[in-house]
Amino acid sequence: MTITTPFFLFILFVSIVGLGTGCATLPNVSDVIDGAPTAQKPRRILSSKGLLSPQKSKAVMERLKRSADPTDVLGRHTAVVESVTDSPLTKGNRVTLLADGPATYAAMFKAIQNAKNHINLESYIIDDDETGRRFADLLLQKQGEGVQVNLIYDSVGSITTPAAFFQRLRDGEIEVVEFNPINPLEDRENWGLTHRDHRKILIADGTVAIIGGINISEVYSSSPLKRKHKGKAPIHWRDTDVQIEGPAVAELQKLFLDTWVKQKGPQRSERNYFPDLKDAGNALVRVVGSTPGETNRIPFIVYVSAITFAEHSIHLTNSYFIPDDQILKALTDAAERGVDVKIILPGTTDSQLALHAQRYHYSVLLKSGVKVYEHSTSLLHAKTAVIDKVWSTVGSTNMDFLSMLSNDEVNAVILSQEFAVEMETMFAGDLADSRQIHWDEWKDRPLLPRFREWFVNLFIRWL
Numbered sequence: 001m002t003i004t005t006p007f008f009l010f011i012l013f014v015s016i017v018g019l020g021t022g023c024a025t026l027p028n029v030s031d032v033i034d035g036a037p038t039a040q041k042p043r044r045i046l047s048s049k050g051l052l053s054p055q056k057s058k059a060v061m062e063r064l065k066r067s068a069d070p071t072d073v074l075g076r077h078t079a080v081v082e083s084v085t086d087s088p089l090t091k092g093n094r095v096t097l098l099a100d101g102p103a104t105y106a107a108m109f110k111a112i113q114n115a116k117n118h119i120n121l122e123s124y125i126i127d128d129d130e131t132g133r134r135f136a137d138l139l140l141q142k143q144g145e146g147v148q149v150n151l152i153y154d155s156v157g158s159i160t161t162p163a164a165f166f167q168r169l170r171d172g173e174i175e176v177v178e179f180n181p182i183n184p185l186e187d188r189e190n191w192g193l194t195h196r197d198h199r200k201i202l203i204a205d206g207t208v209a210i211i212g213g214i215n216i217s218e219v220y221s222s223s224p225l226k227r228k229h230k231g232k233a234p235i236h237w238r239d240t241d242v243q244i245e246g247p248a249v250a251e252l253q254k255l256f257l258d259t260w261v262k263q264k265g266p267q268r269s270e271r272n273y274f275p276d277l278k279d280a281g282n283a284l285v286r287v288v289g290s291t292p293g294e295t296n297r298i299p300f301i302v303y304v305s306a307i308t309f310a311e312h313s314i315h316l317t318n319s320y321f322i323p324d325d326q327i328l329k330a331l332t333d334a335a336e337r338g339v340d341v342k343i344i345l346p347g348t349t350d351s352q353l354a355l356h357a358q359r360y361h362y363s364v365l366l367k368s369g370v371k372v373y374e375h376s377t378s379l380l381h382a383k384t385a386v387i388d389k390v391w392s393t394v395g396s397t398n399m400d401f402l403s404m405l406s407n408d409e410v411n412a413v414i415l416s417q418e419f420a421v422e423m424e425t426m427f428a429g430d431l432a433d434s435r436q437i438h439w440d441e442w443k444d445r446p447l448l449p450r451f452r453e454w455f456v457n458l459f460i461r462w463l
Helices: 005-019 029-035 054-066 076-082 101-114 130-144 163-171 248-262 298-309 325-336 352-359 362-368 401-406 417-432 447-457
Strands: 045-047 089-098 118-123 148-154 175-179 201-204 208-212 241-245 283-290 313-317 340-346 371-375 384-387 391-395 407-415 434-437
Touching: 029 076, 029 298, 045 054, 076 298, 089 101, 089 248, 089 407, 089 417, 101 130, 101 201, 101 208, 101 241, 118 130, 118 248, 130 148, 130 163, 148 163, 148 248, 163 175, 201 248, 208 248, 208 391, 208 407, 241 248, 241 407, 248 283, 248 407, 283 298, 298 325, 298 384, 298 391, 298 401, 298 407, 313 417, 325 340, 325 362, 340 352, 340 417, 352 447, 362 371, 384 417, 391 417, 401 407, 417 434
Parallel strands: 045 089, 118 148, 148 175, 313 340, 340 371
Antiparallel strands: 089 241, 089 283, 118 201, 201 208, 208 241, 283 407, 313 384, 371 434, 384 391, 391 407
């Protein structure tokens, strides 16, 4: 979910007077690419038994390359990403695609119910509704059984959730942290409204993790077309998560615990947060996290670099698509060199401003050969991509300035031909539920929507 229009206006005011993102800028990815090591340098891959030797790492990558058509996303792109992050590429992971809210919640409830040691949950939004209360009841039950539950929620994202909801959890001895409280009197450094925790992470016993774009809210639980959103659009939210088992879970645990410390969370009880992890599958996974203030803004570099080195196909789904010039150029260049570029975007949204800003970019994309679609049966909230049928990502990162510059985000990058097939199948299903935007029709739109899109685009850094 994104910030509602009234709250957007407040944040816009705060940002303009100097408390927002300021003059922060996205990195020049061309410079990063030029400065990265060559693709011939052996990748260093982390297994459940430790760091593989250069020879074994090379053998792993060679096997993966043989499973897919030739593509630089397994060569030069991987080298670029390694040059900007300490997060390792891990092998031996099982990655399960959770294609919608019901599948994700079923997996989350199962993971929570099976937990024996601890549960770490981080979410931008936790609503006080049927779904939120179901989570609360189960978490309180597990805490009562002796499983330590640690919870992080975002102050802005959960602004409509009553304080009593979280107090009930605290009263049940669950450790609760409010990320960057709105109240400036709270004991936090560098108070500001635009630095938000947009991550969605569930970790059970340090062995299984679920991440993606799904918050804790009943809007993900309903079926498409079951109810109407504001009398016009379906209330059902179309989103995607993944469940990960294997060495990559430890990288997600590090992100959660680092946020806990930075937010001055209560001293955690002694638990086995980093158990020995065994190989659970065959997927290579890199956890891509970011926080404001970093000069490399890793998710942004990952996206631009992957698109830049794509050779066959780019199938992208994103809920708040307000790209900067580098992303636009990477997409249009790819289409012009013959890559099959398809983008599925929301046809209806919880933010009309974001929808207008999104449509501002259609002309450039369509003229270059990018195929643009708007989802028509649900409120699209997914942030996924599959490139060259071997590189995939699922996470919380939107292609907008708030996400790229101001939020804590996390994505999983999965290198697996088998998983990419599942992603392509899901993408084809979304494509069937979408309406293609054709240039011949788009260029003849009335003047009013053109002006509205141009005007909203003036404020894209705060959308």
